[in-house]
Amino acid sequence: MDTKKIRQIFFDFFQEKGHMIVDSAPITVQDDPTLMFTNAGMNQFKDIFLGNIKSKTKRVANTQKCLRVSGKHNDLEEVGVDKYHHTMFEMLGNWSFGDYFKEDAIKWAWEILTKKYNLDESRLYVTIFGGDSSEGLSRDLQSYDYWKEIVDESKIIDGSKKDNFWEMGDTGPCGPCSEIHIDLRNAKEIEKIPTYKLINKDHPEVIEIWNLVFIEFNRKKDGSLNNLPEKHVDTGMGLERLSMAIDSLKSTYDTNIFKSIITSLENISGKKYGESKDINIAFRVICDHIRAIVFTVSDGAIPSNNKSGYVVRRILRRAVRYGYSTLNLDKPFLNELSESVINEYKNIFKNLSGQKKFIMEVILEEEKAFLITLEKGLRRIKEHGTTKNIVSGELVFELYDTFGFPIDLTELIFRERGIEIDKDKFKELLELQRKRSRNVLKSVSEDWIYLKKEKRGTLFIGYEKNKSSSEIIMYREVKLDDKVMYDIVFDTTPFYPESGGQVGDVGYMIDGEEKVNIIKTYKENDLIIHVSENLPKSIENKIQLKIDKNRRGFISKNHSATHLLHAALRNVLGDHVSQKGSLVSENILRFDFSHFSKIDSESIDKISDIVNDKIVENIKVDIQDDVNIKEAKKRGATALFGEKYGEKVRVVSIDEKFSIELCGGTHVKNTSEIGHFKILSESSISSGVRRIEAITSIESDKFSKKESRLINDLKLLLKTNNILESVSSLIDKNRSLEKEIISNNNDRKKHLRDKVLSLVEKKDDVNLIIHNFKNEKMDLVKQLAFELENEKKNMIFLGVLSNSKKPIILLMISKNLCEKMSLDANIIINKLATHIKGSGGGQKFLATAGGKDINGIDNVIKEGKSLFALLLNN
Known part of the structure; x- marks a missing residue:
């Protein structure tokens, strides 16, 4: 069955059951400090499970692009070696927020699998949570009773806490889960070893296809469990595995999802999938990894040495190495292969088509750079030899630091030779390097203390007001090394949280005579968190919140200027320009965008002139709230790739024919408030991404005065009114002196050489x-x-x-x-x-x-x- 049809059946089925079909969240995560990538469909609904916000709808379903390469959910090492693990995969899921629970979730899962996808019931087995005496948790008898109405009791297997009790993390929502497994072996093998003996035993043909999670508890920091006020359902089913099961295949790589990608790699490499074990592994690794690379880059994670960018770099370099060592591909090939991925998914994930050129260029530049160091690094490994059973941490660190080999790549290379690496020594050296480069503060958060349990979420009024009378909903203590801080959530706030590149507001809270500073505001999922060094003495009282109005004003000027800059860049350089990141603070604005060459000084001047002309025109900055996202895009509004948008969006226009963007930031009322715009620098920050740093308003005035003083000082120093002429003359004299020095050195070297030869x-x-x-x-x-x-x-x-x-x-x-x-x-x-x-x-x-x-x-x-x-x- 075609995967397009599998998706549609899923959507149609759950729409009939009253579910709203929502878009996939970006694969890169913006406002969750615990995650770099979306690793499950539930990530975008985390705040609903936590009880921080109320869901606008009780039932939703979707297909979510996921990545699992680090932390608890890390499938990287299994990819390619087996036939069903992936780094990037699609997760089909349905959710209930305080609505239906175990009975309907179980009944509907069985119905769609057996009646819509026509899976053989005799091959399906289910697991339930068998209980855990150490936690005081009993067997999930509810799920057992619902399942025994559907399947024979011999097909219901009790699972351990490890397999059948789902937890979001060390703390937070959790609950028992029920998995549905399928046995794809032939009848002879099933007769030899019964299915129930292979459930959750990592057998390649006895696999889990769907996990139904029943969220009913909250794990506290001390390890205890509390009942949640509402019970939720969170299910996840891998599309690739489902496709494999429907077509009775032995591998997810044999599904139609991978056919075009494998065919493209065969054409590029001249090798055939199925030729040999090593070639098969290389094909699976590369075809899996190229999907992960395409989706992460399209959602804003550009290969780099930091955070999510480094994960993408690791995946890409792993794929390049397999191509180089196994398929003899010594020139870039992933960029060409990425086209087949984009073509496969462009009708499902719409942002891929518009970014095709950018994605391919980023991959090409990253491949070129690594191929140069890959050869040198492999040569260094060859020089080292393989006489010992363990490779020193020093060599592993050298390969990482000098040749750009991620540790998992080095480990893989030596594992293929039957040699281990000294991971502990490597980690020690890496930690030393990190300590030298920056002081890292260790953060430890306590549990939230709820003061107003009936209130959920924060009403943001900061677009219209700069102060409010508010109540504390909840707070927690946070230790940064030895310093104690407090995270505070209010029912109402004028404080803008750091988001979309704009820095968060600072200010203070007033309780009677007491004034307490708020030093930072940020978002954690959908919570607006205010950071303070102290709590107000009367935490139950109404508290006056006030932002630093002047600072906010300068931030707003820079944010509106960023929109003008974006439009000017597209005007001068072309429509391929799209935003890849930004920083909007009170002192400076930084704008990262897609472009593949240095911008010449003439174009920089044109861009500056356009922005300043728009400032002088005194154009009204028009802001519309609650615009339907489809209507906004139809009007030409640009969106930031990797950003999460709902059905209703905020549209900011500065002369709609010039600039129209989806934006949640703060802005000036008209462009003349910006004052003046000055570009300070233009540079490359990674493959295919350029950066402009600029200033406005008072900072621009200060810069102009500083430049003017510098010019006057140079005139005095050079005793001239024509600085260019004087500097040119100095350069000529310097060149002449350098030639003289070189000539003298050559004479000296000749004399020395003659002496030494004797x-x-x-x-x-x-x-x-x-x-x-x-x-x-x-x-x-x-x-x-x-x-x-x-x-x-x-x-x-x-x-x-x-x-x-x-x-x-x-x-x-x-x-x-x-x-x-x-x-x-x-x-x-x-x-x-x-x-x-x-x-x-x-x-x-x-x-x-x-x-x-x-x-x-x-x-x-x-x-x-x-x-x-x-x-x-x-």
Whole structure:
């Protein structure tokens, strides 16, 4: 059965049962600190389960794009090795928010599987939660009773807490679950080993296809369970596995979802899926990973070294390595393969078509960059050899830090050779590097304390007002290292939470004579959280909230300017420009956008002029709330990819023919309030993504005054009114002096070379040079050593220098001599460096050492001569 038909049957079935079909949330997660990627269909409904907000509808269903590559849900290692695990997959799901519960969920799941998808009932088995005495949880008899009305009791299997008690995380909503499994083995195998013995035993043909979760408890921080005020249903069924089951296939990779992708890879590689075990694994890994890459990039996770971007980079590099090592693909290929993924899904996930060029360009640039370091890294692994059973953490870190090998890629490469890696040492080195690069604060949150349980969510009034009279709904204590802070949620607030690139408001709360600062406002899922160093003394009282109005004003100016900049970029560079991220603060605005080349200064000027012209025009900033999203898009409103939008959206227009965007941020009333716009810089931040930093209003005025002062200072310094002419003259003089220095250095080097050549001692076919270069420059001596080694071959070059009263030793040994005579410049130089009270290092053929005692130089030369004489005689 075609997967398009499978989806439609699911949607039609649950619509008939009163469910609203909602869009998939983006695969990248914006406002949940516990997640980087959507790993289940329930993620977008988390606040409803937590009781923070009320659902607008009691029943929903959808297909959700999911990614599982880290943390508790990590399927990366299984992908390709088995035939049914995936990093990216589609999850079909239906939800009930305080409406139907176990009976209907079980009944409808069975109905659609057996009556609509026509699965063989004899092959289906179900599990229920068998209870857990340590938690005081009894067997899920309700589910058992409902199931025994449908299936034979022998097909109902009690499951453990691990398999049949679902938890969102260490804390939060949880409850028993009931899984539906299918046995796809042939009759002979089933007769040999009965199905019930293989349930949840990782058998490739006895697999779970649907999980029905009954959320009825809340796990507290102390581990205890409380009953939730409302009971919910949360189900999830993998589309790929369902398709495999419907067509009685042995692998999800044999379903029609993967057919076109596998065919494309066959055409690109010249290999055939099914040729060999290694080729099959490589095909499965690559075809799985390219889906993950396409969907994450399309939703805004660009390959980088940070957070979600690094996960995408890891997946991409893993795929490139399989192509390189197994399919002999030494040139970029994933960008071409991505086209087949986009074509497969473009009618289901509409944002893919419009981003096709961007996705392919990002993948191409990332592939090119990694292929260069991949070859070098694999060479380094080859040099290291495979004589030991465990690879040092130092080498693993070197591959990570120098060659860009994610640890799981290095682990995979060595595992294929039967060798383990020292993960603990790697983690230790990585942690040291992180500590050096930044101070990371450890955050620990306590449970929420509810003061007004009957109230849910926060009414935001910050578009119209900058103060409010509010009540605390709930709060929690948060420890940042040793500092105690408080997260506070109010029933009403004028504080804008950090969202959509705009920084959150700051301000204060007033309780009588007491004034308490609010230092940050952010969103956690749909909660607006106010951060303070203290709680007000009377937490039950009405509290006055006030934002920093001046700061908000500057933020609003920068946000409106960002919209003007976006429109100007599309006007000058083309419609391919789309927003990839932003930062809007009170001092600066930063705008990231899709574009594949540096913007020339003429275009930068055009963009600035357009923005400033619109500011001068004094255009009204028109804001419309509760616009139907389809109508907004029909009017041409641009949306930020990766952002989650509901059915009703907020539309911000600045001359609708010029700029119209979906936006929840704060803005000026008309463009003249912005004052002036100035671009500070334009740069590349990753493949296919450029960044502009700019300022407005007072900051722009300050910058202009600073520039003016600088120009005046330069005129005084250069004693001229024509700065360009004077600087040009200085550059010419500098070039002339540089040529003179180079000429002098060449003369000096020639003189030095002639002198050193006269000192060469020849022993058999080895050229030995030992010399005190005194105050010569290290670069010059090193350059000379390389030139002589190139010319003479079989050379040992030992030089000592005494620059700035600090002794330096340089030792170069021809590579062939290192191998032939088992010499190591590192070991030798450290032995010699004891004479100058120093130490050194480098490579086998080239090492340097520094020391403190200049009086030991003669002893270095003396021991060097006797040491090499002894080595050469032997």
